[in-house]
Each structure stands twice: as structure tokens, then as C-alpha cells.
Amino acid sequence: MPSARATLTRTPVRTVEVRLIFDRLHRTYGPQNWWPAETAFEVAVGAVLTQNASWTAVERAIARLKADRMLSLAQLARLSPAELAPLLKPAGLYHVKARRLHALLQYLTARGGFAGLRRKTTPALRAELLALHGIGPETADSILLYALDRPAFVVDAYTRRILSRYGIIRGSEPYDTLRQWFQSALPADPRLFNEYHALLVRLARTHCRVRPLCSDCPLA
DNA sequence: GCCCAGGTGTTTC
DNA sequence: GAAACACATGGG
Numbered sequence: 579m580p581s582a583r584a585t586l587t588r589t590p591v592r593t594v595e596v597r598l599i600f601d602r603l604h605r606t607y608g609p610q611n612w613w614p615a616e617t618a619f620e621v622a623v624g625a626v627l628t629q630n631a632s633w634t635a636v637e638r639a640i641a642r643l644k645a646d647r648m649l650s651l652a653q654l655a656r657l658s659p660a661e662l663a664p665l666l667k668p669a670g671l672y673h674v675k676a677r678r679l680h681a682l683l684q685y686l687t688a689r690g691g692f693a694g695l696r697r698k699t700t701p702a703l704r705a706e707l708l709a710l711h712g713i714g715p716e717t718a719d720s721i722l723l724y725a726l727d728r729p730a731f732v733v734d735a736y737t738r739r740i741l742s743r744y745g746i747i748r749g750s751e752p753y754d755t756l757r758q759w760f761q762s763a764l765p766a767d768p769r770l771f772n773e774y775h776a777l778l779v780r781l782a783r784t785h786c787r788v789r790p791l792c793s794d795c796p797l798a
Numbered sequence: 799g800c801c802c803a804g805g806t807g808t809t810t811c
Numbered sequence: 812g813a814a815a816c817a818c819a820t821g822g823g
Contacts, residue, residue, distance in 0.1 A: 636804090715806095
């Protein structure tokens with residue numbers, strides 16, 4: 579049995595920091611119950627639409643799709659990118675996103691929807707998503723975590739901004755470096771990854787917008 | 799009016 | 812390979 583001191587010194591500093599940040603945020607804000615969507619399919623559509631866009635813009639586009647009764651795989655997969663584009667206008671970059679969403683829709687259709695993906699391992703699924711046009715690491719991990727309940731930690735602009743403001747990272751590290759950074763410090767639990775990312779978003783939306791530190795910040 | 803937003807693919811040095 | 816650029820709407 580190793581002594582407590584030996585155990586502590588073998589725990590990387592980053593691991594301690596990653597867990598400390600979660601504990602503080604969780605104590606301050608409580609459960610976030612994310613992602614803001616009703617179905618796995620809605621998560622996937624939102625994950626593409628939110629690329630370089632504000633969430634309010636995405637909500638408008640999703641609301642329009644719902645109002646038109648178009649927010650289903652069967653409905654959207656019938657459309658060409660050119661037909662898809664005008665429906666996505668409120669989210670911005672809509673020609674680009676139409677092509678990207680189209681690629682994802684064709685993939686899902688070919689696999690029989692999300693149900694057809696359940697048997698695949700997480701690494702296999704991640705590789706397949708990354709191979710699609712317009713699905714990069716953040717979009718892939720968002721879909722894996724929030725639509726498929728897989729342990730994939732989502733690194734986004736909020737994550738980088740917060741951790742770099744607090745001097746924990748430089749901010750220029752590659753995506754996978756930061757993803758591994760979190761994943762190696764935490765148990766591979768989708769509920770934990772979900773909660774952690776949601777809490778970072780919550781913090782970024784309420785603090786850290788201008789100055790590196792504010793006195794009432796939960797992480798100060 | 800200007801700047802920014804929960805990225806990604808392409809082009810260029 | 813890194814860096815720069817294109818894509819585009821709506822809110823602050």
C-alpha cells in the first residue's frame with residue numbers, strides 16, 4: 579500500500595486542476611442538464627449549425643425547422659444541399675452548413691439512423707464521423723457525447739478561453755491534446771463529460787468575457 | 799457600422 | 812506544416 583504522500587506526488591498536477599475546476603463549478607452552478615435539444619437527431623443538427631455561430635442563431639434555425647415540420651431525418655435527408663440551404667439561413671454560413679449537414683444526413687440514413695450506430699465502438703464511430711465532409715473533432719465529439727452518450731470530451735472555444743484565461747493552458751494546443759488532457763484526468767463517464775462541458779459553457783457565458791479574472795468568479 | 803459567435807476545409811507561404 | 816482565408820447571419 580503506497581503512502582498518501584507517494585500517491586499524491588504521482589497524481590499529475592493537471593489531473594488535480596481538472597478535478598478541482600469541476601468541483602468548484604458543480605458546487606456553484608449545480609447540474610446543467612445538457613444539451614439543449616429534445617432528441618438525438620436535434621443534437622446532431624444543432625452540432626453542425628453551431629459551428630462558428632452563436633447559440634441563439636442556431637435556436638432560430640432549429641425553431642424554423644420545427645415549425646415547418648422538417649426536423650426529422652426522413653424529411654431532411656430527402657433534400658439536396660441547395661434545398662437545405664435556405665432553411666438554415668438564420669444560423670449563418672448556410673451554404674457551407676447545408677453541404678455539411680447533407681453529408682451527415684446521408685451517413686445517418688445509410689446506417690439506419692442513430693439506432694444503427696449503437697453496436698459500433700466509440701473509436702470506430704469517431705473515425706467514421708471525422709471522415710465525413712464538414713465534421714471536425716468538436717462536431718464529432720458533440721454528437722458522440724450528447725446524441726450517442728459516448729465518453730468523448732468536447733473541447734470548444736469556451737474551453738480554450740476559460741482555461742487559458744486562468745493560465746492553465748496556452749490556448750494554442752491542438753484539439754486532441756486538450757481532449758486527452760481532460761480524458762486522462764477523468765473517469766470515462768459520459769454524464770461527467772456532459773456536465774463538465776456544460777458547466778464550462780455556463781461559466782464562459784456569465785464570467786471571463788473581458789478580464790482574465792473577476793473577483794466573484796467561481797474559479798478565482 | 800463594427801465585431802463577434804460552442805468550426806472546418808482550402809489555399810498559400 | 813503553420814497561417815491566412817472563406818463562409819454569413821443577427822445580436823451587442
